[in-house]
Amino acid sequence: xxxxxxxxxxxxxxxxxxxxxxxxxxxxxxxxxxxxxxxxxxxxxxxxxxxxxxxxxxxxxxxxxxxxxxxxxxxxxxxxxxxxxxxxxxxxxxxxxxxxxxxxxxxxxxxxxxxxxxxxxxxxxxxxxxxxxxxxxxxxxxxxxxxxxxxxxxxxxxxxxxxxxxxxxxxxxxxxxxxxxxxxxxxxxxxxxxxxxxxxxxxxxxxxxxxxxxxxxxxxxxxxxxxxxxxxxxxxxxxxxxxxxxxxxxxxxxxxxxxxxxxxxxxxxxxxxxxxxxxxxxxxxxxxxxxxxxxxxxxxxxxxxxxxxxxxxxxxxxxxxxxxxxxxxxxxxxxxxxxxxxxxxxxxxxxxxxxxxxxxxxxxxxxxxxxxxxxxxxxxxxxxxxxxxxxxxxxxxxxxxxxxxxxxxxxxxxxxxxxxxxxxxxxxxxxxxxxxxxxxxxxxxxxxxx
Ligand code: FAD
Numbered sequence: 001x002x003x004x005x006x007x008x009x010x011x012x013x014x015x016x017x018x019x020x021x022x023x024x025x026x027x028x029x030x031x032x033x034x035x036x037x038x039x040x041x042x043x044x045x046x047x048x049x050x051x052x053x054x055x056x057x058x059x060x061x062x063x064x065x066x067x068x069x070x071x072x073x074x075x076x077x078x079x080x081x082x083x084x085x086x087x088x089x090x091x092x093x094x095x096x097x098x099x100x101x102x103x104x105x106x107x108x109x110x111x112x113x114x115x116x117x118x119x120x121x122x123x124x125x126x127x128x129x130x131x132x133x134x135x136x137x138x139x140x141x142x143x144x145x146x147x148x149x150x151x152x153x154x155x156x157x158x159x160x161x162x163x164x165x166x167x168x169x170x171x172x173x174x175x176x177x178x179x180x181x182x183x184x185x186x187x188x189x190x191x192x193x194x195x196x197x198x199x200x201x202x203x204x205x206x207x208x209x210x211x212x213x214x215x216x217x218x219x220x221x222x223x224x225x226x227x228x229x230x231x232x233x234x235x236x237x238x239x240x241x242x243x244x245x246x247x248x249x250x251x252x253x254x255x256x257x258x259x260x261x262x263x264x265x266x267x268x269x270x271x272x273x274x275x276x277x278x279x280x281x282x283x284x285x286x287x288x289x290x291x292x293x294x295x296x297x298x299x300x301x302x303x304x305x306x307x308x309x310x311x312x313x314x315x316x317x318x319x320x321x322x323x324x325x326x327x328x329x330x331x332x333x334x335x336x337x338x339x340x341x342x343x344x345x346x347x348x349x350x351x352x353x354x355x356x357x358x359x360x361x362x363x364x365x366x367x368x369x370x371x372x373x374x375x376x377x378x379x380x381x382x383x384x385x386x387x388x389x390x391x392x393x394x395x396x397x398x399x400x401x402x403x404x405x406x407x408x409x410x411x412x413x414x415x416x417x418x419x420x421x422x423x424x425x426x427x428x429x430x431x432x433x434x435x436x437x438x439x440x441x442x443x444x445x446x447x448x449x450x
Contacts, residue, residue: 002121002133006032008324009123009132011115011269014041016301016313017138018099023321025106032132033108034115034125039099042140042302043310045092046158051181053088054161055342058188066379079189081166088161117270120296134324137271137284137292137299138317141262141308150234153241154258157182166191167254171243173231174259175202177341180214182257184344187223194224194251196231196243203341207353207402209368213386214404217345220382231256264303281305288331290320307337338416340409345383348412351400351419354390363393365425367445373406373438387441389428391448396424401442411439 008024010017013035025031038045057079064074103110113125117137123130143156155163157178170186172179175197187193195202195218201211202218202225215225226245233244234256242250264283271278277285277293283305290298300320301313315332322329338350357364367389376383385405391398401415418427433440 004121004131004133006030006109006130006132008032008134008136009115009130010034010136010138011117011123012041012138012140012265012301012303013039013099013103013110014138014140014301014313015043015310016140016317017041017136018103018317019314020136020138020300020317020321021108022102022106023318024325025108027321027325029325031106031108032111032130033103034111034113034123036112036114039096039103039110040092044095044099046161048310049095050088050092050161051157051185052342053091054084054185055181055188055344057084058185059344061188061190062381066375066381069378069380081163081189085162115269117274117297120274120294133296135297136320137266137276137297137303138301138313139265139269139303141264141302141305143258144261144263145258146260148231148233150236150241153234153236154256156258160257163255168192169240169253170194170255170257171196171231171251171253172257172259173197174261175199175204176259176261177203177343179259180218180341180343182259183218183223184342187218187221188344192224194226194253196226196229196245196251198228198230200227203347205353206341206347206349207388207400208355209386209388210347210349210402210404213370213384214341214343214345214347217383217404218343221344226251262302262308264305266303279305289323290316290331307334309337309339312337336416336420338412340412342409345385345405346408347402347404348408348410348415349400349402350412350416351398352390353400353402354388357390357392357399361392361399364450365391365393365448366450367391367425367447368449369441369445371441374436375406385438387438387445389425389442389445391425396426398423398425398428405438407438411442414439415442 007029008031010021010033013033021031021033064077067074111125116124169192171194172183173196183193183195202215203211229245231243235242240254242252266282284299286299290300300316302308319331336351341347370386373385388402390400428443431443433443
């Protein structure tokens with residue numbers, strides 16, 4: 001029998017890699033994990049976690065303003081960006097330590113540095129070689145920036161978490177979730193914010209009503225959204241920039257952020273040489289057991305570019321360990337994965353959009369409601385809530401739920417359990433609401449609007 005240094009060598013200590021390493025090690029497998037940048041990967045360092053902290057930071061001014069309606073007088077508030085960054089950094093360092101402790105406690109060997117795959121069973125880090133029965137690629141993704149004149153002036157989400165100072169004006173290019181989340185954050189912190197999007201609507205892939213609603217609410221708040229356009233070049237203009245759009249017009253700004261997608265981290269560490277198959281977007285191709293065309297090499301998470309979310313990478317890691325070392329459970333079920341956008345208002349969604357449902361089933365009922373959240377009646381905040389449910393008439397099954405408004409992600413997480421359990425509209429209707437909440441609207445939707 002061949003002797004290997006490790007049973008499993010994981011490359012990338014992000015959401016997927018860390019969970020796989022901890023779990024496999026807990027089952028007695030000898031595991032190493034290599035990380036070149038930061039323990040915890042994208043989510044902890046430049047993704048979900050700091051993003052959500054920024055969202056919180058950006059909501060205070062609205063809350064101070066709203067307080068007057070409830071009898072409070074709030075003295076003039078001031079905001080200190082440097083202090084937010086410092087506190088955020090401290091929290092990230094704390095989380096990195098938690099990750100490190102957990103890995104060490106599980107018995108995983110942490111190897112710091114950039115890993116190179118030398119062959120199907122060998123990985124090198126900083127010139128030292130390690131053999132492994134299996135290698136897992138969990139190297140995530142990286143922001144994509146198109147090649148335009150002035151590209152050197154562009155920042156991405158990675159940089160936004162470490163800006164030395166807040167700009168007065170900002171252009172965000174893109175219409176996906178990262179673009180709208182950052183637009184809400186920067187606008188909330190007082191930055192004059194413009195979204196520049198080549199599509200005709202925000203948030204491709206989401207329900208059309210939600211897409212329209214979000215653009216409407218963001219515009220109402222004062223975010224400038226330019227649809228059907230793109231930046232051709234970014235030019236220096238004194239100590240600011242001018243973004244030249246495809247119609248020849250110019251928008252002056254202090255900062256340009258691109259949120260135009262992410263590309264899988266698959267280059268420059270040996271995969272090409274080994275012949276690991278990639279798809280047209282440079283994502284690693286895997287079978288249903290996360291195995292590449294090189295049998296000892298596996299891949300999961302964002303590097304496979306399927307559903308690029310932290311809980312999905314974690315679920316894939318657990319499914320892989322179960323498959324390899326416990327011989328239990330099947331691969332992850334990719335249907336009905338709930339998702340959220342921490343825009344302002346927030347969005348939560350699970351299941352089919354109306355368009356997807358209409359394509360799949362001939363008999364769809366749509367239930368919809370839009371209202372002013374109770375708090376806003378006194379707060380004076382001009383923001384509404386939209387809730388929508390999609391039901392198959394013949395079977396009564398609820399196949400899609402969508403919400404934009406306060407706490408939408410928290411509410412939809414619970415609704416996702418009901419949808420996965422196969423709940424019918426009758427079950428929703430017979431559920432007693434919790435009053436007074438927004439969530440109770442989902443159990444009191446009476447008339448289809450079709
Ligand atoms: P990653 O977490 O990206 O980890 C990959 C790791 O591999 C990195 O640490 C990298 O340094 C390391 N690495 C790469 N190459 C090598 C090498 N050769 N050697 C050694 N190490 C290497 N998801 C959510 O679910 N909710 C959210 O709210 C959310 N918000 C996000 C906000 C932003 C701005 C971004 C960018 C992403 C967000 N995501 C969110 C997505 C989420 O962060 C990813 O889906 C998740 O981190 C993927 O985990 P992963 O393990 O596949 O890769």
